[in-house]
Amino acid sequence: MSETTFMGVERNRIDWKPTIDYTKCDFCMECTTFCPHKVFEVRECEEMKLIVRNPDNCVVFCRACSKLCGPDALSFPDKNATTQRIKEIRKEESNA
């Protein structure tokens, strides 16, 4: 059982998280400084110095980090598809 829910659905059942385009990311780490939910993690000693460490901490429908990303390296799933999926899960759960 997920600890948190969004719209009554367990958060870990909702696919909403940033995806990092490593061909664009310049590892400025502005996103880690900005996001208060600790979605990202810095790994200084690894080639990919930035990863999405806690995807379920990401606030569903929030895309603020991508709007602040200078090199435009962050993307999110389609909102409509996510809303539809949430509705489906709610329906499945109410029928269960």
Added chain:
Amino acid sequence: MLENYAILPCNGLDKSAGVISGEIAKRLCESAENQTICPVFYRVSEKKYNRIAGEHPVLVIDGCQTRCATKLAAEKNLKISKKITITEEAKTHNVELSSNLRLLENDNALIEKILTALNQSEDKLPIIPAEPSVTYDFEYETYQHGKFIFRVPKNPEVYYNENDCWAYVIGNHARIGVTDFVQQNLSDILYFTPPEIGDEIDQFGEIGEIESSKSVFELISPFSGKVIAINSPLEQKPELLNENPYELGWVAEIELTDIEGDKELLIGFDQYLKIMKKKVEDLNG
């Protein structure tokens, strides 16, 4: 035509978007009575530019989403009248920016398109706010955490999403805005980008953007519908969102398309208050 503005470009020298921002500022100053604020010189000597910015509306031109020019404007307490971001303009005009620091054909084409749009935006007639057809009377519950006070409307006609936006529904219309939680977290709001009248918005789709020096907040519409009014005074006075995000700081009104279907994914006052309190405690300890 865009005239009598103080223009603050990011003028970044190591990215094409920054170079374009500087070029647009130059061309706006060549073609009309505008004045450029040099961001580098402004850092070390502010008297001259504070005077210019105080006497003219300010156009901020950011190169990219790092928003260096916006942050400088916030630091200097400038009131932003207009603002563009080159990387976003490139997407809007479907132009791929070159990585070259010299202006190429594509870049010049983009510059022309941006200049045309800026000049045309000045020629548009101002939107006259429609007389409100209904009265929105809010009743509030107050929650205090440390020095922060959060008001939350408790009217049964007000619905919330978990992204801290509210909708006050009357008939098949709803007035939409952000809650105190948003404005307290963003702190001083510098700029408001409204949706367009006539925009068709999906439930949880974007219905405008507000921006402070700390962040950009995408307003997530609780309901689906068509935008029929915007709170145009916010464009010149975005601080109304801080002062009163429910009454003077409402954002838009929409004509609803699926009231009952949308309500299934929304919450009322009791649930929102609980969620908001948890967010406040998580963020502020």
